[in-house]
Amino acid sequence: MPEIKLEHVTKRWGKFYAVDDLDLVIKNNSFVTLLGPSGCGKTTILRMIAGLETPTCGRITIGDQVVFDSDLGINVPPNKRKVGFLFQNYALWPNMTVYDNIAFGLSNVKDTLPKVDFEAKNAARLAQILKTPGEVVKILEDCRDKTGKLDEKRAYIKLIDAFTLSIYTAKKLFAYHLESGKDPAADIAALERKVAAARKSQTLDDQFRVLQNGQPVLEKRKLTKEEIDLSVRRVSRIVKIGMFMDRYPAELSGGQQQRVAIARTLAPEPSVLFMDEPLSNLDAKLRLEMRYELQRLHVETGSTFVYVTHDQMEAMTLATQICLVNNGVLQQYEAPLTVYNKPSNLFVADFVGNPSINFVEATGAQAADGTIPLTLLGGRKAVFRPASPVSLPDWFRARNEDIARREAEHQKNAAQKSYVEKSNKDETFRYHIAKVEEEDDSLRDDPVLTDTDLVLGIRPEFLDIADSSTLEGEIYGAMPTGMESTIKVRVGEFLLTGVIFGSSLFTIGAKVPLSVSGDNIMLFDRQSGRCIAFGSLRF
Numbered sequence: 022m023p024e025i026k027l028e029h030v031t032k033r034w035g036k037f038y039a040v041d042d043l044d045l046v047i048k049n050n051s052f053v054t055l056l057g058p059s060g061c062g063k064t065t066i067l068r069m070i071a072g073l074e075t076p077t078c079g080r081i082t083i084g085d086q087v088v089f090d091s092d093l094g095i096n097v098p099p100n101k102r103k104v105g106f107l108f109q110n111y112a113l114w115p116n117m118t119v120y121d122n123i124a125f126g127l128s129n130v131k132d133t134l135p136k137v138d139f140e141a142k143n144a145a146r147l148a149q150i151l152k153t154p155g156e157v158v159k160i161l162e163d164c165r166d167k168t169g170k171l172d173e174k175r176a177y178i179k180l181i182d183a184f185t186l187s188i189y190t191a192k193k194l195f196a197y198h199l200e201s202g203k204d205p206a207a208d209i210a211a212l213e214r215k216v217a218a219a220r221k222s223q224t225l226d227d228q229f230r231v232l233q234n235g236q237p238v239l240e241k242r243k244l245t246k247e248e249i250d251l252s253v254r255r256v257s258r259i260v261k262i263g264m265f266m267d268r269y270p271a272e273l274s275g276g277q278q279q280r281v282a283i284a285r286t287l288a289p290e291p292s293v294l295f296m297d298e299p300l301s302n303l304d305a306k307l308r309l310e311m312r313y314e315l316q317r318l319h320v321e322t323g324s325t326f327v328y329v330t331h332d333q334m335e336a337m338t339l340a341t342q343i344c345l346v347n348n349g350v351l352q353q354y355e356a357p358l359t360v361y362n363k364p365s366n367l368f369v370a371d372f373v374g375n376p377s378i379n380f381v382e383a384t385g386a387q388a389a390d391g392t393i394p395l396t397l398l399g400g401r402k403a404v405f406r407p408a409s410p411v412s413l414p415d416w417f418r419a420r421n422e423d424i425a426r427r428e429a430e431h432q433k434n435a436a437q438k439s440y441v442e443k444s445n446k447d448e449t450f451r452y453h454i455a456k457v458e459e460e461d462d463s464l465r466d467d468p469v470l471t472d473t474d475l476v477l478g479i480r481p482e483f484l485d486i487a488d489s490s491t492l493e494g495e496i497y498g499a500m501p502t503g504m505e506s507t508i509k510v511r512v513g514e515f516l517l518t519g520v521i522f523g524s525s526l527f528t529i530g531a532k533v534p535l536s537v538s539g540d541n542i543m544l545f546d547r548q549s550g551r552c553i554a555f556g557s558l559r560f
């Protein structure tokens with residue numbers, strides 16, 4: 022399974038940079054979600070890796086093959102990149118059944134594959150199943166209609182699912198009519214004789230692959246009907262569409278069609294699977310269910326999944342790594358919980374988490390003991406204690422050096438003839454401060470900021486109602502859900518959101534003492550928006 026590497030990849034249309042100098046390594050077998058607001062460049066990144074969009078410059082490598090290099094003039098077409106796609110606007114063949122839609126791609130596969138004695142393999146499998154006739158009978162008995170008649174079609178599907186069979190083997194198994202109480206001993210013996218004869222005439226391994234000098238014999242061949250059927254059944258089982266195999270797409274709901282599209286993409290077992298919001302047409306319940314399916318699918322197939330979404334919950338729950346993008350620029354690329362707990366900047370902190378993080382503007386400078394006394398929430402005092410030592414003056418110095426270095430690099434690039442100035446300029450993220458009386462801050466002039474201007478990020482679960490605290494709030498609103506309540510608390514003109522676990526009742530207007538718990542409170546630099554430190558906050 023390949024690793025995907027993007028180096029300095031840029032895509033621009035005119036002066037608009039959809040993707041700006043992206044460096045990214047997608048590790049083998051990972052599940053990466055490309056996350057970001059609408060128009061941030063997620064789909065463009067995916068399309069460039071897949072070969073459907075040509076980058077303006079940069080280099081993309083899949084496994085050990087360079088599939089794009091602007092300097093070397095390499096651009097491998099999409100069908101040679103061995104990747105599977107699943108897009109939001111999938112198109113099923115309307116004149117083909119569900120089965121044929123899924124099987125279609127497989128019937129065209131011609132590959133170097135091991136030679137297998139399918140007849141012996143199936144005989145062995147049947148003999149094995151016939152040895153536990155009770156299980157088969159139980160399944161068949163479940164398939165009787167009200168009049169007691171066996172529903173043959175239903176029985177096939179149940180047998181296929183229970184024993185991982187192809188339709189052909191399921192039909193053979195059904196034909197033994199074990200439900201009649203007949204003893205299968207003679208049938209088992211006949212099947213076993215067949216298997217023994219096959220093993221005598223050639224060397225077979227335990228998967229019935231033909232061996233020569235201890236190695237599987239390989240042949241360039243198409244997939245057999247049996248193999249195709251097994252693949253179709255396998256993926257149909259995963260996405261639960263086994264009952265719809267004979268229907269046409271027009272006879273399915275939107276969600277069912279989407280599941281067929283997923284099954285069709287999975288059937289050839291691509292080593293890299295690209296998905297662009299594949300669940301967007303599904304209702305909330307099915308969407309959640311499909312998330313679990315995709316997660317299992319990822320483990321079962323061992324493929325690398327690259328998944329575009331603007332739904333942060335989807336990104337958080339599915340991914341092994343989240344690649345968060347804004348305005349074409351990579352913001353953070355880490356495991357979901359790292360992105361949540363240790364966001365690199367204000368944008369990331371704001372984008373992930375529901376309910377949203379509380380941003381609180383604060384001013385202060387570091388004291389000799391390393392703590393940072395702050396003034397916040399309309400003149401209130403608190404002390405931020407970094408969880409691990411940080412020197413604010415050093416941090417600001419490093420920030421200034423980094424900004425100067427980037428500016429010098431920009432000037433150097435801008436001096437080149439081919440340089441095109443980015444029209445969609447990168448700006449520090451404008452965070453939202455929740456207030457009782459909302460203001461239109463876009464009308465305000467940008468304030469002059471210094472190194473004492475900071476922003477705290479407090480996740481709602483860290484806001485606590487304490488027994489005693491010097492910070493007092495007033496319950497502004499409460500949404501109890503049984504397991505927890507999301508509350509809005511008024512502190513002066515500000516509103517803070519908290520999630521309180523347990524089924525407490527809150528009275529609107531009640532005064533409550535507030536505290537902030539844990540040592541994962543975030544301290545940001547207001548000028549650059551970058552995260553400085555994590556720590557605790559005491560009022």
Ligand SMILES: Nc1ncnc2c1ncn2[C@@H]1O[C@H](COP(=O)(O)OP(=O)(O)OP(=O)(O)O)[C@@H](O)[C@H]1O
Pocket residue numbers: 034037039057058059060061062063064065066331
């Ligand atoms: N062919 C094109 N010509 C000009 N601009 C384009 C073209 N294709 C995309 N863009 C712009 O590039 C930006 C990134 O588009 P992209 O589709 O990658 O965004 P996205 O993050 O996937 O958005 P969404 O979540 O809305 O699908 C958008 O602002 C879009 O308008």
